[in-house]
Amino acid sequence: MGKRVVSEYIARVEGQGRLEVEIENDRLKDLRLQIFEPPRFFEAFLVGRKYWEVHEIAARICGICPVAHVITALRAVEKALKIHVSEDTILWRKVLADSAIVQSHALHVYLLAAPDFLGYHSALEMADKFKNEVVRGLRMKRVANTITKWVGGRVIHPMAAVVGGFTRPPDLREKKRILDMLKNAEKDAVATIEMVASFEYPDFEVDYEFVAIRNKDSYAINRGRIVSNKGLNIEEDEYRKFIGERQVPYSSTKHSYVKGRGPFMVGPLARFNLNFDRLKGEARDKAEEIGFKPIVRNPFKSTIARSIEMYHLILEMEELIERGGEDVKVGKVRGGRGEGTAVTEAPRGLLYHAYTLGKFGEVVKADIVPPTAHNYFRIEEDLRKQVSEIIDEEEEEIKRRCEMLVRAYDPCISCSAHFLEITLRRR
Amino acid sequence: MDKPKIGVFKFTGCAGCQMAIIHLEERLLDIFGGVEIRYFKMATSRNPGGPYDISLIEGSVSTPKEIKEIKEIRKNSRYLVALGTCAVYGGVQAMRNPFKEIDVEKKVYEKPEYIMSLESKGIDEYVDVDGYIYGCPINVEEAVFLIKSLLLGFQPYYPEYSVCVECKMKGNECLLLKRGEKCIGPITRGGCDAICTTNKFPCQGCRGPLYGTNIDGLFQKLSKMGIDREEVINIMRKYVNEVYLRGEVAR
Numbered sequence: 001m002g003k004r005v006v007s008e009y010i011a012r013v014e015g016q017g018r019l020e021v022e023i024e025n026d027r028l029k030d031l032r033l034q035i036f037e038p039p040r041f042f043e044a045f046l047v048g049r050k051y052w053e054v055h056e057i058a059a060r061i062c063g064i065c066p067v068a069h070v071i072t073a074l075r076a077v078e079k080a081l082k083i084h085v086s087e088d089t090i091l092w093r094k095v096l097a098d099s100a101i102v103q104s105h106a107l108h109v110y111l112l113a114a115p116d117f118l119g120y121h122s123a124l125e126m127a128d129k130f131k132n133e134v135v136r137g138l139r140m141k142r143v144a145n146t147i148t149k150w151v152g153g154r155v156i157h158p159m160a161a162v163v164g165g166f167t168r169p170p171d172l173r174e175k176k177r178i179l180d181m182l183k184n185a186e187k188d189a190v191a192t193i194e195m196v197a198s199f200e201y202p203d204f205e206v207d208y209e210f211v212a213i214r215n216k217d218s219y220a221i222n223r224g225r226i227v228s229n230k231g232l233n234i235e236e237d238e239y240r241k242f243i244g245e246r247q248v249p250y251s252s253t254k255h256s257y258v259k260g261r262g263p264f265m266v267g268p269l270a271r272f273n274l275n276f277d278r279l280k281g282e283a284r285d286k287a288e289e290i291g292f293k294p295i296v297r298n299p300f301k302s303t304i305a306r307s308i309e310m311y312h313l314i315l316e317m318e319e320l321i322e323r324g325g326e327d328v329k330v331g332k333v334r335g336g337r338g339e340g341t342a343v344t345e346a347p348r349g350l351l352y353h354a355y356t357l358g359k360f361g362e363v364v365k366a367d368i369v370p371p372t373a374h375n376y377f378r379i380e381e382d383l384r385k386q387v388s389e390i391i392d393e394e395e396e397e398i399k400r401r402c403e404m405l406v407r408a409y410d411p412c413i414s415c416s417a418h419f420l421e422i423t424l425r426r427r
Numbered sequence: 428m429d430k431p432k433i434g435v436f437k438f439t440g441c442a443g444c445q446m447a448i449i450h451l452e453e454r455l456l457d458i459f460g461g462v463e464i465r466y467f468k469m470a471t472s473r474n475p476g477g478p479y480d481i482s483l484i485e486g487s488v489s490t491p492k493e494i495k496e497i498k499e500i501r502k503n504s505r506y507l508v509a510l511g512t513c514a515v516y517g518g519v520q521a522m523r524n525p526f527k528e529i530d531v532e533k534k535v536y537e538k539p540e541y542i543m544s545l546e547s548k549g550i551d552e553y554v555d556v557d558g559y560i561y562g563c564p565i566n567v568e569e570a571v572f573l574i575k576s577l578l579l580g581f582q583p584y585y586p587e588y589s590v591c592v593e594c595k596m597k598g599n600e601c602l603l604l605k606r607g608e609k610c611i612g613p614i615t616r617g618g619c620d621a622i623c624t625t626n627k628f629p630c631q632g633c634r635g636p637l638y639g640t641n642i643d644g645l646f647q648k649l650s651k652m653g654i655d656r657e658e659v660i661n662i663m664r665k666y667v668n669e670v671y672l673r674g675e676v677a678r
Binding site for chain 1: 438439440441442443444445446447449450452453455456459464470471472473489490493518519520522523547563564622623626627628631661665
C-alpha cells in the first residue's frame with residue numbers, strides 16, 4: 001500500500017526547512033531535513049570589509065540573536081588585532097549577552113513552544129484562556145529587551161558595542177530602575193519554571209554528546225573552554241582541529257560533527273548538563289526541587305533547561321549590574337594583519353567566528369558556524385530515532401511529534417531556514 | 428466591519444524586522460487584537476492565507492522560488508509593504524551582487540552546484556509596492572503608523588529629511604564635524620530618530636540615500652579628514668549596494 005502525506009509548513013520556528021519522511025513496510029526508509037533558506041553568503045561578502053564593521057555586518061546574520069553574533073565577532077577581531085578590553089567592557093558584554101538569551105528564551109518558551117503543550121496554534125490564540133501566562137512571557141521579554149537596549153543601544157542589531165569597548169557606557173542613573181525590574185522578574189522566572197515543569201513531555205531519550213563552553217568561575221556564555229560529556233576539552237582556537245563540517249546535497253546548511261565521532265547537541269540542555277554546578281544557587285535549588293538534574297537526555301525538556309537558565313541569568317544580571325562601572329572607553333585601535341577565533345554561547349548554543357585580517361585590517365577570510373548548523377546533523381539523527389520508535393502511529397501523530405522535536409531545538413534557521421514543510425510518505 | 432486581514436512574510440533576511448513587530452510586547456496583543464492575522468509563520472501555526480488587506484514583506488528576493496512567491500502575494504494583497512532595508516533595497520546580502528554568483532557560492536560551500544541563488548534585490552524589482560519602511564532594522568513605530576494609516580485610508584506622511592535633522596533635534600554632538608568620524612548621516616534618509624548617532628555610533632546609511640543632498644560636500648569634508656572617496660563609497664554600499672550599482676547616486 002502506498003501512502004503519501006504532505007503537511008503544511010510547520011510554523012513557530014525561525015527558518016525555511018522541509019522534512020521528508022518515507023516509510024516502507026513499516027520501516028523508516030529515508031529521512032531528510034532539508035534546509036532551503038536562501039543562502040546569504042556572509043562569509044563571502046565580509047571579505048574586503050574593515051575590522052571595525054565586521055561585528056556590525058555579522059549582527060545581520062540573525063535578527064533574533066544579533067547580540068551573540070556581535071559579541072563573538074568583536075572578540076574574534078579583537079584577538080586578531082591583539083586588543084585588550086577593560087573589565088567593565090567584559091562585564092557589560094556579559095550583561096548584554098545574558099539579556100539577549102533571556103529575551104530569546106522567553107520568546108521560545110511562551111510564543112513558540114507553549115502552544116504545543118497547551119494545544120494552540122499561537123500565543124495570540126492562547127491569550128484568551130491563558131492571558132496571565134502570555135502577558136508574563138511578554139513582560140519577561142520586555143524586561144530583557146529593556147536591558148539589551150540600555151546597554152547596547154537597540155534590541156535588534158545593537159550598535160553601542162564596538163571593537164575595543166563601547167561607544168558609551170550605559171546610563172548608570174537608570175541602574176536602580178533596572179535592578180527593580182529584574183527583582184520583579186525573578187518571580188516571573190520562578191513561575192515560568194513551575195509552568196514548564198507541569199507540561200507533559202514525550203518519552204524519548206538519546207545518549208548525546210553535549211557540547212558547550214565552560215569556565216572556572218561562572219556559567220560560561222561569552223568565553224570558556226569547549227567541553228563535552230564524551231571527553232572533548234579544548235581551547236577555542238583548536239575548534240577547527242576537532243569539529244568538522246560537510247555539505248549535504250539537499251540543504252543550504254552544512255552538517256557539523258566531532259571528528260572521529262559524530263553529531264552533537266549544543267544549546268540550553270547541553271549547557272545545563274555540563275555546567276549545572278556553575279548555576280546560581282537559587283536556580284540550581286529550583287531545578288532540583290522540580291526533579292530536573294543532569295544528565296537530562298530528553299531533547300523535549302530543553303524547554304525546562306531554558307526556564308532554569310532564565311532564572312539564573314536574571315540573578316546573574318542583578319549581580320553584574322550592581323557592580324558595573326563606566327570604564328568602557330575605546331583605546332587606540334589600529335587595523336593590521338592577524339587571525340582570531342572566538343567561541344561563545346548564543347541562546348541556541350555554541351557559536352563560532354574566525355577571521356583572518358590583512359594589512360589594513362580588512363577581512364581576508366571569514367569562517368562562521370551558528371548553533372543551528374552545529375545541531376542540524378543531530379536533529380536529523382533524532383528525527384530518525386523518533387520516527388522509528390513511533391512508526392506504528394498515525395501519520396498525523398508522527399508529523400506532530402517531528403514538528404515538536406524540531407521546535408524543541410528552537411532552530412534559528414536565518415542563521416540557516418524559514419519554514420519547515422513536512423512530507424511523509426508511507427508505502 | 429470585518430477585521431482587516433494581515434499577512435507577514437519573510438524572504439531572504441535575518442527575521443529582525445518581524446522580530447521588531449514581535450518586540451512590541453504587550454502592545455502586540457492590542458494591535459493584533461484589532462486585525463486578523465492570515466499569515467505569520469513565525470508567530471502561529473494557523474495560516475489560512477489570502478486575500479490580504481495588508482501584506483508586510485521582510486527580506487530581499489534572491490531565488491527563483493522567491494520571485495514566484497512575491498508575485499503570488501502581490502496578486503492576493505490590497506496593499507503590499509516592503510518592511511526594512513532588505514525588502515526595499517536588497518540589504519547587506521546585496522554586497523555580493525557584483526561578484527560572480529559561482530565565486531560567492533564557492534567561498535561558502537564546497538559544492539556550489541547544489542545551491543541556487545540570484546542577486547539579492549528589493550521586492551519592487553519584481554512587483555509594485557505600495558509602501559516602504561526603511562531601516563536595518565526598521566523603526567517599528569513607522570510600521571505601526573503605516574498600518575494605521577492604510578487602515579484608516581490616510582496617505583501616511585514620512586518626512587523627507589536627512590538623519591542630521593533628527594540628530595540635531597536631539598542635541599547630539601556632531602560625530603562628523605566634532606569627532607571626525609565616518610558618519611554619512613547628512614546624505615541618509617531620516618526617520619530612525621537618529622538612534623545610532625544618539626548612541627555615538629556614526630550613521631552607516633542603513634535607510635538608504637536621501638535624494639538631493641550634497642554628496643560632493645560630504646566627500647570633500649571626509650577627504651580633508653584623510654578618508655578617501657573609495658572608503659566612503661564602501662560605507663554607502665554596505666546596506667544599499669543596488670542603489671549604487673544602478674548609478675542612481677554619484678559614484
